[in-house]
Amino acid sequence: MPATFEPLATTTLSSAAATVTFSSISGSYTDLVLVVVSKWTGSGNSSYGMRFNSDSGSNYSRTYLLGDGGSASSARATNQTSTLNGQVNPTEWSPAIFHIMNYSNSTTYKTIVSRTDQTGSYVTAMVALWRSTNAITSIDLGYFDASGNWASGSTFSLYGIKSA
Amino acid sequence: MATTYEAIATVTVGSGGAANIEFTSIPGTYTDILVKYSLRGSDAANYINNRISFNNSTSNYTSKLLYGDGSAAASVNHSVTTAIDFSAYSTGTSATASTFSNGEAYIPNYAGSNNKSVSVDHITENNATAAIAALTAGLWSDSAAITSLKITPGSGTFAQYSTATLYGIKKN
Numbered sequence: 408m409p410a411t412f413e414p415l416a417t418t419t420l421s422s423a424a425a426t427v428t429f430s431s432i433s434g435s436y437t438d439l440v441l442v443v444v445s446k447w448t449g450s451g452n453s454s455y456g457m458r459f460n461s462d463s464g465s466n467y468s469r470t471y472l473l474g475d476g477g478s479a480s481s482a483r484a485t486n487q488t489s490t491l492n493g494q495v496n497p498t499e500w501s502p503a504i505f506h507i508m509n510y511s512n513s514t515t516y517k518t519i520v521s522r523t524d525q526t527g528s529y530v531t532a533m534v535a536l537w538r539s540t541n542a543i544t545s546i547d548l549g550y551f552d553a554s555g556n557w558a559s560g561s562t563f564s565l566y567g568i569k570s571a
Numbered sequence: 572m573a574t575t576y577e578a579i580a581t582v583t584v585g586s587g588g589a590a591n592i593e594f595t596s597i598p599g600t601y602t603d604i605l606v607k608y609s610l611r612g613s614d615a616a617n618y619i620n621n622r623i624s625f626n627n628s629t630s631n632y633t634s635k636l637l638y639g640d641g642s643a644a645a646s647v648n649h650s651v652t653t654a655i656d657f658s659a660y661s662t663g664t665s666a667t668a669s670t671f672s673n674g675e676a677y678i679p680n681y682a683g684s685n686n687k688s689v690s691v692d693h694i695t696e697n698n699a700t701a702a703i704a705a706l707t708a709g710l711w712s713d714s715a716a717i718t719s720l721k722i723t724p725g726s727g728t729f730a731q732y733s734t735a736t737l738y739g740i741k742k743n
Contacts, residue, residue, distance in 0.1 A: 412576040417742040474637025474646025524708030530637040564742040
């Protein structure tokens with residue numbers, strides 16, 4: 408049976424870093440999955456985001472569904488400079504799984520479906536959009552709208568998914 | 572290129588039902604593990620919370636739930652601390668026949684020395700009102716590597732044909 412879930416790259420931070428980048432991403436898959444387990448060096452809860460192909464323009468949007476243990480809510484942000492589709496806090500290793508759909512085609516805008524979890528703050532489900540038809544060849548992850556860095560020990564694993 | 576998604580073991584509940592589904596002797600050779608399941612409870616209730624625990628430990632668990640039941644969305648902190656209660660709401664014996672609730676629990680860095688985070692996505696749909704879509708954040712505040720994993724119904728047993736498969740995920 409052919410492998411359909413293949414590891415492309417992994418980064419484990421040995422010291423705090425502002426940005427984590429996956430570059431030269433092969434276009435030979437149909438989807439990408441990015442698994443992040445992280446803390447950050449800032450205070451309280453924060454959002455992090457992705458930028459694709461170094462695009463820092465206002466070409467990103469996202470909608471989320473969030474639970475804080477007391478209530479559920481949903482909100483939307485448009486014309487952002489990154490996807491803002493990850494949640495983190497400084498005390499709990501927070502898992503996040505991002506599905507980047509049809510990342511390598513050159514005909515559609517790119518959609519990212521994600522889940523992030525912290526028992527101390529939020530459970531979230533999000534969808535983000537990058538309004539570009541360019542194939543994704545690089546991903547920057549960072550706190551583009553907050554003051555803080557990825558904490559040492561944070562892990563980032565990128566997988567390629569092939570269709571049948 | 573190496574395969575990263577490997578099936579470690581599958582459990583299928585037999586005709587007598589089962590008090591739990593357990594995976595033991597989980598090798599530490601992966602970076603993450605994932606369990607996918609299809610469950611039905613033997614209890615009469617429509618809803619039966621399910622619980623996941625590690626290494627036979629019954630302490631230091633917390634979980635937070637976000638769910639929708641077809642009419643509203645809500646979020647709660649679970650009071651259960653003896654396991655991660657993921658409110659899976661197995662379909663009980665009074666629920667629609669032959670329906671099973673399905674989901675997956677993703678556990679990154681399960682063999683490391685940090686506390687263990689768990690991300691659970693779960694649904695029950697039965698062409699009636701007893702349906703739910705639930706997302707759960709779970710945490711086991713323990714530095715031990717996970718070597719066994721147990722899924723337990725909150726009451727009753729798991730019914731025949733309930734299944735769970737454990738996968739190991741390797742990164743580059």
